Amino acid sequence: MTSSITLPAPAKLNLFLHIVGRRPDGYHELQTLFQFLDHGDDITLTLTPERPGIRLTQALDDVPDQDNLVVRAAEALAKRANTPLPGVDISITKRLPMGGGLGGGSSDAATTLLGLNHLWQLDLDSDELAQLGLTLGADVPVFVRGHAAFGEGVGEKLTPATPPEDWFVVLKPGCNINTGKIFSDQGLTRNTPRITIAPAFEGDASRYRNDCEDAVRRLYPEVNQSLDWLAQFGPARLTGTGACIFGRFPTESAARIIWESKPSGITGFVAKGVNYSPLHKKLTELK
Ligand SMILES: C[C@@](CO)(OP(=O)(O)O)[C@H](O)COP(=O)(O)OP(=O)(O)OC[C@H]1O[C@@H](n2ccc(N)nc2=O)[C@H](O)[C@@H]1O
Numbered sequence: 187m188t189s190s191i192t193l194p195a196p197a198k199l200n201l202f203l204h205i206v207g208r209r210p211d212g213y214h215e216l217q218t219l220f221q222f223l224d225h226g227d228d229i230t231l232t233l234t235p236e237r238p239g240i241r242l243t244q245a246l247d248d249v250p251d252q253d254n255l256v257v258r259a260a261e262a263l264a265k266r267a268n269t270p271l272p273g274v275d276i277s278i279t280k281r282l283p284m285g286g287g288l289g290g291g292s293s294d295a296a297t298t299l300l301g302l303n304h305l306w307q308l309d310l311d312s313d314e315l316a317q318l319g320l321t322l323g324a325d326v327p328v329f330v331r332g333h334a335a336f337g338e339g340v341g342e343k344l345t346p347a348t349p350p351e352d353w354f355v356v357l358k359p360g361c362n363i364n365t366g367k368i369f370s371d372q373g374l375t376r377n378t379p380r381i382t383i384a385p386a387f388e389g390d391a392s393r394y395r396n397d398c399e400d401a402v403r404r405l406y407p408e409v410n411q412s413l414d415w416l417a418q419f420g421p422a423r424l425t426g427t428g429a430c431i432f433g434r435f436p437t438e439s440a441a442r443i444i445w446e447s448k449p450s451g452i453t454g455f456v457a458k459g460v461n462y463s464p465l466h467k468k469l470t471e472l473k
């Protein structure tokens with residue numbers, strides 16, 4: 187039995203994001219299309235039978251260890267298992283900008299849940315892991331399931347979808363956006379009519395919008411400018427509540443030409459959209 191594994195924690199894009207209502211607890215009901223990218227963080231999990239407990243080998247900037255979603259995921263899984271378990275060292279290779287709408291924290295959490303379920307030989311099924319994941323964040327279940335999906339509710343009711351696996355230029359304008367601030371904005375559109383999409387949605391997601399975009403454009407001029415710049419070359423959207431934005435291209439070379447010409451001072455990357463999570467691909471190879 188291997189006692190150390192390194193697993194991918196891919197980014198997600200919200201190819202569109204509609205706000206269709208609000209729950210009595212104030213949370214917004216969404217309709218969104220999630221697709222993964224072949225770019226993300228890596229999580230290394232190493233069992234430490236000689237030393238019990240969950241340990242992060244290196245803290246993330248501005249995230250206390252007890253708030254780190256990988257630690258919270260490991261603790262939640264250990265509590266659910268309710269049996270003595272070997273300790274684990276967790277290390278995060280962070281590539282995704284934090285709080286950028288790419289779901290990096292949620293993906294790190296899902297990778298930790300699935301990786302430790304494997305290493306600790308707990309054999310929990312994906313329904314149980316998705317349920318556990320939802321207690322950590324609305325985006326965790328889609329990463330646990332591992333298929334691109336149409337998400338409803340707060341994003342936890344998932345129907346697998348197969349949008350085209352295009353190439354994306356992802357840009358991170360130089361500002362950080364607080365999700366709560368956008369969802370509490372007075373001007374947010376909260377009544378987009380519900381849409382019905384065919385279960386294996388294969389259409390053009392850029393027909394639909396991101397309902398957070400107007401509020402984000404108004405409050406964050408850097409995002410406004412970056413969206414205007416990227417939109418010159420094709421459909422450009424905000425992912426989640428931003429600050430990251432993406433442009434869609436049919437080939438890697440088309441995406442790279444635009445990437446090379448981006449304005450100075452903007453970071454980001456080029457990546458391919460994938461409908462099957464790189465995490466699940468790797469876990470299948472391990473079995
Ligand atoms: C918007 C999405 C779309 O995929 O992604 P990100 O931009 O975070 O990547 C998610 O729904 C983000 O879900 P989650 O990660 O759980 O949100 P949090 O950051 O915890 O939410 C911060 C606050 O925003 C508000 N909130 C969040 C989600 C939602 N559906 N309705 C809300 O009203 C709540 O007030 C919440 O306390």
Ligand SMILES: Nc1ncnc2c1ncn2[C@@H]1O[C@H](COP(=O)(O)OP(=O)(O)O)[C@@H](O)[C@H]1O
Pocket residue numbers: 246248249253254255256278283284285286287288289290291292293294295426428
């Ligand atoms: N492992 C982690 N990686 C990223 N962020 C984390 C992690 N653990 C906790 N967080 C917190 O979660 C917040 C949201 O992170 P992230 O998932 O990257 O962005 P978003 O929700 O915008 O897609 C961060 O700002 C950070 O405070």
